[in-house]
Amino acid sequence: MKIFINAGHGGTDPGACSKQKIKESDIASIIGLMLLNRLKLNGYFAEYFQQKESHFEISPKENQSGATCFISIHCNSFTKEEANGVEVCYCKDSKKGLELAQIVQKEIVSATGLTDRGVKAREDLTVLNRTKAPAILIETAFISNPNDLKLLVESPEVFAEAIWESIKKFKSKGLI
Numbered sequence: 001m002k003i004f005i006n007a008g009h010g011g012t013d014p015g016a017c018s019k020q021k022i023k024e025s026d027i028a029s030i031i032g033l034m035l036l037n038r039l040k041l042n043g044y045f046a047e048y049f050q051q052k053e054s055h056f057e058i059s060p061k062e063n064q065s066g067a068t069c070f071i072s073i074h075c076n077s078f079t080k081e082e083a084n085g086v087e088v089c090y091c092k093d094s095k096k097g098l099e100l101a102q103i104v105q106k107e108i109v110s111a112t113g114l115t116d117r118g119v120k121a122r123e124d125l126t127v128l129n130r131t132k133a134p135a136i137l138i139e140t141a142f143i144s145n146p147n148d149l150k151l152l153v154e155s156p157e158v159f160a161e162a163i164w165e166s167i168k169k170f171k172s173k174g175l176i
């Protein structure tokens with residue numbers, strides 16, 4: 001069993017930015033590294049990767065890693081400030097991906113109290129389509145919403161902890 005953690009964006013691509021110029025890539029990296037530490041300290045095999053030039057670097061890395069689970073960490077963003085909440089995407093037609101997404105969605109919503117936007121089947125996300133292991137992409141919260149952003153910035157460990165709790169559940173259910 002090995003968890004591959006991808007912190008979304010990075011290098012030349014900051015992802016979405018808040019009004020205060022906080023970058024999605026930085027928040028994703030902070031949560032991803034916290035998760036990596038929790039996994040390693042508990043004896044799990046885990047690998048962390050954040051792209052330098054393009055998101056096409058991610059799936060080849062994952063394919064070589066022998067991962068049994070792929071988790072990509074992102075923040076959502078929208079032009080209207082009101083949009084808020086948590087959603088987890090999985091590759092359409094992946095039964096395991098759907099199960100993993102449902103577990104993480106529930107854990108993050110219950111740990112944060114943020115709006116439950118539900119899990120989303122996606123066909124268009126390269127990181128979900130080209131990775132070998134069952135894959136999910138977590139839109140932790142909206143960087144464009146003040147309340148969501150406050151939690152992302154002040155308490156990133158709440159997200160890392162919820163994902164870590166989810167991984168223990170994946171394992172106990174034999175999903176990874």
Ligand SMILES: [Zn+2]
Binds near residue numbers: 008015016024075
């Ligand atoms: Zn993103």
